[in-house]
Amino acid sequence: MITIRGLQKKFRGKPALRGVDLDVPEGKVTAFLGPNGAGKTTTLQCAMGLLEPDAGHIEVMGARRLSPELWKRMGYVSENQCMPEWLTVPKLLDYVRPMYGKQWDRDFEKRLLRDLDLPQKTPLRSLSRGQRMKAALVSSLAYRPQLVVLDEPFTGLDALVRDEFLTSLLELTETEGWTVWISSHDIEEVERFADRVAILRDGMVHLQEEVTALQARFRQIELVTEEDLSAPLALPPDWVHLRVEGRAVRLVHGDYDEVRSKAVLLEHFSNPVHYEVRPMSLREIFVTLARSFRTTPQS
Numbered sequence: 258m259i260t261i262r263g264l265q266k267k268f269r270g271k272p273a274l275r276g277v278d279l280d281v282p283e284g285k286v287t288a289f290l291g292p293n294g295a296g297k298t299t300t301l302q303c304a305m306g307l308l309e310p311d312a313g314h315i316e317v318m319g320a321r322r323l324s325p326e327l328w329k330r331m332g333y334v335s336e337n338q339c340m341p342e343w344l345t346v347p348k349l350l351d352y353v354r355p356m357y358g359k360q361w362d363r364d365f366e367k368r369l370l371r372d373l374d375l376p377q378k379t380p381l382r383s384l385s386r387g388q389r390m391k392a393a394l395v396s397s398l399a400y401r402p403q404l405v406v407l408d409e410p411f412t413g414l415d416a417l418v419r420d421e422f423l424t425s426l427l428e429l430t431e432t433e434g435w436t437v438w439i440s441s442h443d444i445e446e447v448e449r450f451a452d453r454v455a456i457l458r459d460g461m462v463h464l465q466e467e468v469t470a471l472q473a474r475f476r477q478i479e480l481v482t483e484e485d486l487s488a489p490l491a492l493p494p495d496w497v498h499l500r501v502e503g504r505a506v507r508l509v510h511g512d513y514d515e516v517r518s519k520a521v522l523l524e525h526f527s528n529p530v531h532y533e534v535r536p537m538s539l540r541e542i543f544v545t546l547a548r549s550f551r552t553t554p555q556s
């Protein structure tokens with residue numbers, strides 16, 4: 258649905274994107290994660306045609322340029338969205354609706370309005386941050402776009418609304434086959450419905466794969482021996498994070514294989530009295546990787 262190759266963007270001579278290669282496949286939910294300043298918003302804005310890239314190419318729904326017709330098939334919601342601040346929510350929808358003609362689904366609009374519980378008489382400028390986000394969501398989803406691009410959509414939403422919003426989005430992506438590309442720091446929320454994950458590091462994609470494949474290869478390992486230990490001088494490349502405290506070793510393995518990985522571990526830390534291997538949540542994997550980004554140079 259979206260293909261990005263070699264995307265580069267500088268701001269005042271400083272690189273923000275240094276060759277982003279990314280795929281957002283049709284009918285899947287792709288989570289776009291990365292530490293602050295990694296370049297997520299810049300990538301999304303380049304893909305949405307809101308920023309001019311310096312190099313690289315982007316294809317959205319088979320097109321190199323976003324025409325007004327294509328925009329009608331996409332819903333884009335960002336936390337920094339400009340909106341006609343003087344309008345109330347019903348007036349905003351009256352204003353936006355004619356642009357989408359028959360495509361606009363009044364029943365769906367009503368359902369979104371009911372679920373998101375928005376004030377009807379207050380102008381957008383006087384709404385809270387979360388309420389403004391909800392208004393943006395209704396105006397960008399009520400025409401049932403095929404591609405939904407969300408940049409930090411949960412900012413300002415309270416826990417209940419987040420949950421309700423995610424549940425509706427989950428239902429819709431399943432029933433309507435929507436393609437969703439979502440950038441968020443709320444990884445626990447995103448984990449509930451993401452099929453794929455792409456992690457951006459310092460202007461480049463560090464990894465992109467199915468969430469299940471990522472979770473299948475990452476493991477947290479705890480090992481205790483009879484004697485005090487010291488960390489090996491050179492770590493195998495798939496040991497992402499290692500901590501040695503007295504007789505205990507805790508490490509994250511980025512490509513765990515029950516037989517092979519255990520054999521390598523036992524070469525370094527022999528005769529364990531305790532050996533435990535635990536699967537990791539997407540959030541735990543992200544935090545481990547983000548920590549390793551601070552200490553290992555980009556290859």
Ligand SMILES: Nc1ncnc2c1ncn2[C@@H]1O[C@H](COP(=O)(O)OP(=O)(O)OP(=O)(O)O)[C@@H](O)[C@H]1O
Pocket residue numbers: 268269272273291292293294295296297298299300
């Ligand atoms: N308009 C701009 N002018 C100058 N620098 C910018 C501009 N927009 C982004 N940057 C810089 O580009 C880099 C990437 O920023 P971007 O907002 O894309 O990151 P992000 O991953 O979305 O971060 P966050 O998670 O904090 O929202 C940062 O170093 C940022 O300071």
